[in-house]
Amino acid sequence: MTMTSRERIKRMYEHRDADRVPIMDHPWAGTIERWHAEGMPEDVPFWNYFDIDRIAQIHPDTSPRYPEEVIEETEDYRITTTAWGVTMRRQTHADSTPEFLDFTITDADAWAKAKKRMTPSRDRVDWDALKRDYPTWREQGLWVSGIFWYGFDVTHSWTVGTERVLMALALEPEWISDIFNHELDMSIALMEMILDAGYELDGTYCYDDLGYKQNQFMSLDMFRELLKPVHARAIEWAHRKGLKAELHSCGDIRPFVPEFIEIGLDALNPLEVKAGMDTLELKEKYGDDLVLHGGINAVKWTDLEAFEAEMREKIPVLKQNGGYIFGTDHSVPNTVSLEAFREVVALAKELGRY
Numbered sequence: 001m002t003m004t005s006r007e008r009i010k011r012m013y014e015h016r017d018a019d020r021v022p023i024m025d026h027p028w029a030g031t032i033e034r035w036h037a038e039g040m041p042e043d044v045p046f047w048n049y050f051d052i053d054r055i056a057q058i059h060p061d062t063s064p065r066y067p068e069e070v071i072e073e074t075e076d077y078r079i080t081t082t083a084w085g086v087t088m089r090r091q092t093h094a095d096s097t098p099e100f101l102d103f104t105i106t107d108a109d110a111w112a113k114a115k116k117r118m119t120p121s122r123d124r125v126d127w128d129a130l131k132r133d134y135p136t137w138r139e140q141g142l143w144v145s146g147i148f149w150y151g152f153d154v155t156h157s158w159t160v161g162t163e164r165v166l167m168a169l170a171l172e173p174e175w176i177s178d179i180f181n182h183e184l185d186m187s188i189a190l191m192e193m194i195l196d197a198g199y200e201l202d203g204t205y206c207y208d209d210l211g212y213k214q215n216q217f218m219s220l221d222m223f224r225e226l227l228k229p230v231h232a233r234a235i236e237w238a239h240r241k242g243l244k245a246e247l248h249s250c251g252d253i254r255p256f257v258p259e260f261i262e263i264g265l266d267a268l269n270p271l272e273v274k275a276g277m278d279t280l281e282l283k284e285k286y287g288d289d290l291v292l293h294g295g296i297n298a299v300k301w302t303d304l305e306a307f308e309a310e311m312r313e314k315i316p317v318l319k320q321n322g323g324y325i326f327g328t329d330h331s332v333p334n335t336v337s338l339e340a341f342r343e344v345v346a347l348a349k350e351l352g353r354y
Contacts, residue, residue: 004141021352150183211251
């Protein structure tokens with residue numbers, strides 16, 4: 001029997017077999033452009049074209065709503081300000097991480113002013129889009145997640161600045177803790193509005209990159225003191241609503257994994273191999289407690305033979321007793337052809353069949 005994405009993912013959370021493992025990955029915008037040039041119809045979403053799985057996301061606006069303006073635009077780049085008060089430069093013709101140039105929230109006083117702008121209100125949810133899209137999501141059998149936008153990653157990279165936050169974690173922890181908690185308060189309040197309006201979620205999804213190569217951005221003690229209680233509160237809210245909680249955290253976060261299991265985290269993504277995360281070891285240690293999502297080394301996209309060899313090594317083990325969603329440990333770059341991705345999807349379906 002062929003299952004829907006929602007049915008497959010639900011089985012993974014129940015640590016039960018499905019028809020196959022769910023298959024989800026995230027092509028860059030430039031990758032989609034390449035695939036269109038290579039024959040994928042422009043009016044067909046890539047997940048439908050390849051017959052893979054999809055999670056629909058609801059992402060309310062939790063920002064301070066600073067003015068969003070274009071400061072400079074050239075043939076090569078675009079400099080803009082964001083609703084979080086950040087000035088950033090994005091390259092026009094390349095898929096890349098934005099370059100952060102300036103920040104509005106630079107100290108506790110600036111945060112106090114921003115915080116006053118961050119009050120939950122109904123106009124922070126795109127009700128028209130939700131009314132339009134939600135019935136289709138349910139009709140197509142998608143898993144629906146509410147995006148929780150709080151924590152270290154959104155604070156250091158999109159709001160305050162990395163060096164500034166790292167220093168403040170040690171020197172001004174009350175300020176940073178207040179940011180983490182207010183960000184979560186905003187997410188919870190807006191998700192409550194969505195649920196009260198009659199929309200049903202299947203889970204929550206939080207982006208909070210906590211590591212880099214072979215290390216973490218903070219010590220275990222600092223994590224336990226400042227951030228773990230915030231994540232615990234988010235997970236407790238999700239479980240109280242009957243929802244599953246998934247965390248996206250890039251980098252090597254091995255010391256934090258038992259801490260997240262202790263507070264009830266249900267799923268972890270992307271399991272960044274190139275940073276030091278050993279997917280098979282995670283399965284052996286935590287496979288009964290966590291849904292593992294990702295864990296195939298994206299660096300190997302440039303060597304399809306090596307990429308598929310890693311799939312053959314890992315998927316038969318990771319899929320045992322459910323609890324696995326196939327994907328890379330990052331995304332699908334624009335070096336990946338339409339045919340190469342088609343081949344990978346076919347192999348994932350073959351290896352992931354129960």
